Amino acid sequence: MKEFRVAHIVPVQHLADTEDMQYHMCLAHLVGNEEYRKHFAKMAANGRFVLMDNGAAEGSQLQPEQLLEMYEQINPTEIVLPDTLYEPGSTIQKSRNFLALLDERGLGSKYRVMAVPQGRTLDEWAACARVFVKDTRIDSIGVSKFLNIGTHDRYVRVKACNILEQLIKEYNRDILEVHLLGCAEGPLIVKTIQEAHSFVRGCDSAFAYLQAQAKVMMSLENDSRPVGTIDFINGGAEPEFVKYMNNFNEFAGAKENGLSATWN
Numbered sequence: 001m002k003e004f005r006v007a008h009i010v011p012v013q014h015l016a017d018t019e020d021m022q023y024h025m026c027l028a029h030l031v032g033n034e035e036y037r038k039h040f041a042k043m044a045a046n047g048r049f050v051l052m053d054n055g056a057a058e059g060s061q062l063q064p065e066q067l068l069e070m071y072e073q074i075n076p077t078e079i080v081l082p083d084t085l086y087e088p089g090s091t092i093q094k095s096r097n098f099l100a101l102l103d104e105r106g107l108g109s110k111y112r113v114m115a116v117p118q119g120r121t122l123d124e125w126a127a128c129a130r131v132f133v134k135d136t137r138i139d140s141i142g143v144s145k146f147l148n149i150g151t152h153d154r155y156v157r158v159k160a161c162n163i164l165e166q167l168i169k170e171y172n173r174d175i176l177e178v179h180l181l182g183c184a185e186g187p188l189i190v191k192t193i194q195e196a197h198s199f200v201r202g203c204d205s206a207f208a209y210l211q212a213q214a215k216v217m218m219s220l221e222n223d224s225r226p227v228g229t230i231d232f233i234n235g236g237a238e239p240e241f242v243k244y245m246n247n248f249n250e251f252a253g254a255k256e257n258g259l260s261a262t263w264n
Contacts, residue, residue: 002177002263004194006254007051007204008245011235014209015039017242022263024048025204028055028062031070033233044075049264051114051179051204052076054083064101071111078112078140085146088128091118099137112139114179120150126163133167133176140201145182154185161197168199177201183252186223191253203252206230208245212238218251 005023012035018024026040044050052074055062062070064082071079081098084090095115102108115132119125125147132138143160153159157180168176176199183190183205194200207225211217214226238244249257 001198002201003256003260004200004252004254005049005202005257005263006249006252007202008208008248009204009206009232010209010241011230011232012036012039013235013237014241017245019043020259021257022049022259023202023257024050026050026052026074026076027232028053028067028070030232031073036233037073040074040076044077047264048259049078050074050076051078051202052080053181054080064098067098068101068105068107076111078114080114080116080142081138083116083118085144086118086120086150088117088119088124091116091128092131095132108137113137114140114142116142116144116181118144119147122147122151122153122156122159122163125160129160129164130167133164133173134171136173138176140177140179142179142181145180145184148184155189157185158189158193158196161193161200164199165197179203183207184225186225187218187248187251187253188220188223191251194253205248208248209235209238209241211244211248212241217244217247223251 007023007025008018009025024043030036040050052071054067082094115138117125117129117132119128132141141164143157147156147160164178178200180190180203183203190203209230210226210228213228216226
C-alpha cells in the first residue's frame with residue numbers, strides 16, 4: 001500500500017510550493033484558468049499522482065462530456081466519478097453511466113477511477129459503498145467530508161473506514177485504495193484514520209492555507225479548521241505558507257510528503 005500523503009489545495013500563487021510533492025488534487029472548476037491548468041498538466045506529465053475532482057463538492061459539477069474534455073486537457077492519474085451530494089441512488093447511476101461512457105470512448109483503462117459513496121446517514125453511505133467496493137472497475141473510494149457535515153458526527157469517517165475494511169475483506173478487494181476528500185474533522189482524526197488503515201493513501205485539504213491566513217499553528221489542544229475563505233485564482237501569497245503546510249502534514253501523519261520512486 002502507498003504511504004500516506006497530503007494533497008494541499010492552494011491558490012495559484014502557491015502552486016510552486018507543492019511542485020516537489022508526490023500527491024496532487026486538481027479541482028475541475030478551476031481548470032479554466034490557464035496557469036492552474038498548465039500546472040496540473042505539467043505535474044501529470046512529470047509522473048506525479050494527480051487526482052482530478054469532478055466539481056460536485058464546489059457545487060459546479062460539469063456534464064459528462066465536459067468532464068471528459070477537461071480530463072483530456074490534464075491527463076490525470078485518477079479521476080473522481082460524478083456523484084450527487086447525500087444522494088446514493090443518483091450517485092450510483094451517475095458513476096455507472098460515466099464508466100460506460102469511458103468504455104464507449106475507449107478510455108476505460110486510461111485513468112484510474114475513484115467512486116465517492118453518498119448518503120444522509122452512515123447506513124445509507126455504507127449501502128452505497130458496498131455497491132462500489134464490489135465493482136472491480138473501481139480503483140479507489142473517496143470518503144467525503146460531506147459525510148461529516150451531513151451526519152454532524154466528527155468521527156463518522158473513522159466509522160466509515162472501519163466499514164470499508166470489512167467490505168474490502170468481504171469482496172477480496174485488497175488492492176482498493178481510499179482517499180479522504182477534504183478535512184472537516186481536523187488533522188488529528190485524519191491521522192487516527194490513516195494509522196489504523198493502511199489502505200488510506202491520502203487526504204486533500206486547503207487547511208494549511210487557511211492556517212497561514214489566520215496565522216494559526218495546529219496543536220494537540222486545537223486542530224480545528226481556521227475560519228476564512230480562499231480565492232484560489234487571485235488569493236494573495238502568504239510568506240510563511242510552507243511552515244503551515246509542514247505543520248498540517250505533521251498533525252495529519254504524513255511522515256514524508258515528497259517524491260518517491262516507489263509511490264505511484
